[in-house]
Structures are given as structure tokens and as C-alpha cells.
Amino acid sequence: MSTNQHAxxxxxxxxxxxWSAQASLDPLVIAGGLGxxxxxFEGNRYLDxxxxxxxxxxxxxxxxxxxxxxxxxxxxxxxxPAHANLxxxxxxxxxxxxxxxxxxxxxxxxxxxxxxxxxxxxARLTTxxxxxxxxxxxxxxxxxxxIVATGDWRRVPNEFARGHAHFxxxxxxxxxxxxxxxxxxTERALHHLERVIQAEGPSSIAGLLLEGIPGTAGVIMPPxxxxxxxxxxxxxxxxxxxxxEVMSGFGRTGDWFAWQNAEVNPDRxxxxxxxxxxGVNSGYVPVGGVIISASIAQVFDDQVFPGGLTYSGHPLAxxxxxxxxxxxxxxxIIEHAAEIGRDVLGPGLAALADQxxxxxxxxxxxxxxxxxLVTDRETREPVPPATIGALKKELLGxxxxxxxxxxxxxxxxxxxxxxxxxxxxLAILDxxxxxxxx
Numbered sequence: 067m068s069t070n071q072h073a074x075x076x077x078x079x080x081x082x083x084x085w086s087a088q089a090s091l092d093p094l095v096i097a098g099g100l101g102x103x104x105x106x107f108e109g110n111r112y113l114d115x116x117x118x119x120x121x122x123x124x125x126x127x128x129x130x131x132x133x134x135x136x137x138x139x140x141x142x143x144x145x146x147p148a149h150a151n152l153x154x155x156x157x158x159x160x161x162x163x164x165x166x167x168x169x170x171x172x173x174x175x176x177x178x179x180x181x182x183x184x185x186x187x188x189a190r191l192t193t194x195x196x197x198x199x200x201x202x203x204x205x206x207x208x209x210x211x212x213i214v215a216t217g218d219w220r221r222v223p224n225e226f227a228r229g230h231a232h233f234x235x236x237x238x239x240x241x242x243x244x245x246x247x248x249x250x251x252t253e254r255a256l257h258h259l260e261r262v263i264q265a266e267g268p269s270s271i272a273g274l275l276l277e278g279i280p281g282t283a284g285v286i287m288p289p290x291x292x293x294x295x296x297x298x299x300x301x302x303x304x305x306x307x308x309x310x311e312v313m314s315g316f317g318r319t320g321d322w323f324a325w326q327n328a329e330v331n332p333d334r335x336x337x338x339x340x341x342x343x344x345g346v347n348s349g350y351v352p353v354g355g356v357i358i359s360a361s362i363a364q365v366f367d368d369q370v371f372p373g374g375l376t377y378s379g380h381p382l383a384x385x386x387x388x389x390x391x392x393x394x395x396x397x398x399i400i401e402h403a404a405e406i407g408r409d410v411l412g413p414g415l416a417a418l419a420d421q422x423x424x425x426x427x428x429x430x431x432x433x434x435x436x437x438x439l440v441t442d443r444e445t446r447e448p449v450p451p452a453t454i455g456a457l458k459k460e461l462l463g464x465x466x467x468x469x470x471x472x473x474x475x476x477x478x479x480x481x482x483x484x485x486x487x488x489x490x491x492l493a494i495l496d497x498x499x500x501x502x503x504x
Contacts, residue, residue: 070095070107084208085220094462099126102483104467112462113491115479116469120281120434121344123317124390124399125482131350134389138381147174147378154379157387161346161357164322164391168336171363173356173371174379178312178343179207181354182275184373185339186211188356189273189306191372192365196228197266199259199305200275201235203283206310215275218283229272233262235280236289239427239438240446248289256295268303273339276307278314278324284474285429285436287330294333306362309337312354316345317394317481320404320432329431338362347390348480353383394481403481407432410485414492415477422499424449435477448473453502460498466491 073095083091095106102125105111117123124131138153145151158172173188175181186198200206202217213220214227234242236255243254263271274296280286300307314324321327325337339362343354377383394400407430415435419425426440439449439457454470461468469476477495479487 068097068107070097073097073107094467101125101127102480102487110465112465112467113479113487113494114467115477115491116467117433117478117480118349119344120313120318120469120476120478121349123345123403123433123481124348124393125480128348128390128393128482130393131347131386131389134385135350135382138385142381144377145381147374147376151379151381151384153381153384153388157379157384157391160388160391161342161355165340165357166326166336168359169340169357170360171358173358173373174375174383175343175354175356176352176375176377177207177354178310178341179209179212179354180375181312181341181343181356182206182212182215182308182310183209185308185341185356186215186273186275187373188339188358188362188371189308190229191369192362193272193304193306195270195272197271198230198273198275199262199266199271200230200232201277201280201283202232203235203237203280203286204275204277204310205282206275206277207312231262231266233259235276235286236292237284237286238289239429249291252289252291252295255289255292256299259296260299263299263303263305268305271303271305273306273308274300276309278309278311279319279330279431279434281313281434281476282471284438284471285434285476287429287431290332293325293331293335297333297335300338306338307335308339308341310341312341312343313345314434315340315342316391317400317403318345318432318434318478320400320407322400327431345481347383347386350386350390351380351383352377353380353387397482399481403432406481406483406485406488407435410488411435411477414488418492418495418499421496422503424453424499424503430477433479433481433483437475437477439473439475456502457498460501461494464494464497466494466498 096104097107104114200215204217206212206215211227213224214230236251238248238251245251311323319327325331338359340357415428419428425437427438441447
């Protein structure tokens, strides 16, 4: 029986939801999707400006990716990771081609959390050190080390893994360093980071884990010089730089990776390890991985890497990666995302901020944006949860599926979103903000 009520009843009776108190949940039913739209069984349609969990980069039900999964399922639906498989090899080769010549191998995982988990393991085994540094404004996944590397509240009830320390990364709008310019923010944040390294003991630190752009924490654009300064500190103290591109990779910023984006990393600093998931195949089949530089890959030529997963490089996932990356290239989807951000979303959101005092700051690039919502632009006091709840209700009622977090509205449509869809979304946002401001 295909009805909203039946789907909702089954969910509430049997499904245990993540990050939630179960009794009060009232999940939205989604029955299908195509491109930037999703719908329920009653025909209610929504512009998906959440990309679900900021992962449907190529849009819903892209025909080339769907066909590739179907074709692979008919040939070989699963294979053990110990075997060589053509589709898996093709997926790895395509990823490495976009990462650049510094990288030679891909270790496939089931998602982003275990990608970060294994990158941390590689850093520890390569350096012979134990500790991992990461920022307080971060999210790296919900497995043992990944959740402890996470900086936000979700870390606190899950701190069972050893060897983690945190620091404050740069955030000019909500500076921890009393900075009055992006340049000063970088200078002071780097000083703070070096002092943390020194206080923790440089010889104990294996890796420094950063998101390409902190995503769930608020699409926090790195200020000028941040990446170059971090790279310098890592080199000076023998620390490996791990860049988590799970959310920010594969078109989200208008580049294949955020660290390759000129606005994010103008110095083109290259990390030692890159983690990915989400956008590599838009989550059509669960997959993630670690992109490994030559020097780290060579460590395991004669030393056993003590890690593995039954579904590492699953052929259905690999086929979806190949099809997705090929479609992105053939259809100019990466370039399109950059243009949409530059020509439509960026200017449109800035104009929205001019009209609505609740919007304290607009941050982002490509199809990766956040609106920092405040009760007062001078004090920058975040809006309360009730305001976010009211905004979400207004948006859903107008056919806009939002991604909200803390005091922020994240504007994160698929990379395939059209200019017309963006203009529709901006009009809905204008109406919703107007409704809650009066």
C-alpha cells in the first residue's frame, strides 16, 4: 500500500532514527525524486535544496548512473575486495585523475566516517605517532575515531577513542581571536594552532584533520593564507595533513575538490591524504574512500595494512562512481556548479540578506552556502531554535526542502540545479523570511 500514512506508520513503528529522541519524530515522507525535486505519495513536490545530506550532487535519479548500477547488477552484483575487479579499478583511476599526480592509490570504504577512520589509521602507522588534531567546528562521522575527531556536541557522549585533541579554526564572522580582518584571523588562528601543537607535543601528533570547507559547522570559508599556514606547520613538525572532502568534494564547490578551489586554497596546498564519500556518486550506493599520496602508499608495500571491509570497492558502488564522474565531465556539471554559485546563488543570497535583517552573513561558493541567522546584526546573537523551526515550516509549506543546523540555513542544492530553480528557491526564501519577520 503506497500512501504517505502507511509509509509514515511503518517508519514510526519500526525505524530507529539517528541523532534523535524517537518519540517526538514526525519525518517527512519522500516517495520519489528526479533532478532537484522530490515528492511524496500524494503528489506534494519539493525543491530539494538540502541535497538530502548535502550528497546528491548529480541530482536525483540521474539516468546514466541508474543505468550503470542496473547493468553492473546484472553482470556481477558483488565481489570480495581481495579480487581484482575492472569496475573498481576504473573508479579508482578516475578519482586519482582528478586528485592529481601526488596521489597513487584509493582505499575504498562504505562511507565518509570509515574513510576518516582509515585515514587516521594510515597517519598513525606511517608516522609512528598517535595523536590526531582537528577543529572544534567540525564533523567527521559517527565511528570510533571519526566521532572523537568531530568537534561539535556529538563528540561529547561518544568519547571512547584515544589520542585526539582539538583547536579552534578560523571563523572571521564569529572569531575566537578578536580579529578585525580575515588576514588577522588567519594570523591569530595559526598562532593558536602552533601553540596547541607545541603544548600537545609535536612528536606525539600523527595527523591534522581538516574539512575542505567545514560544512555542517556552517560552510566556513577558510580565510586567505590558512591552508598555506597549516601546510607549513605540518611540514615543520612532521605532521600529515588529512583533508576531509566528504561533503565538500566532487562538484560542491565548483571544483572536483574544495582544496583545489582558488577561493578556498589560493596557494594550491596539497594534502597528504584525502577522504571522500557523498558526492562521488551522490549516495546512490553507499561508498567512501581514502585517496593516498605516493609516499604513504609506499609505506604499505611491504608492511601489512591492518584494515579492511567486506564491501570495500563494492562493484555497484564502483559502477555508480564511474558513471557519475563521467556524466559530470561530459555534461559540464562541475563548471555549471561554479557558474550557478557565481552568477545566481551568490548574488541572489546577498540580495536576500539586504532585505532581511535576520540574515547576519552569507557564506559559500559553488552550490555550498549557509545563511548565519541572527537576532541582531550588531551583536550577531544567533536566532533561537523556535525561529529555525518556524522558518523550516514556512519553507516546507511552500515546497522547499531545507537543510537547517543550529542557527543556520544551508543552501545546498544539487550541482545540476538550474538557474530557474534557483530563482524559484530564492523567491520562496524571500516569502518565508518575510512571514517569520512579521
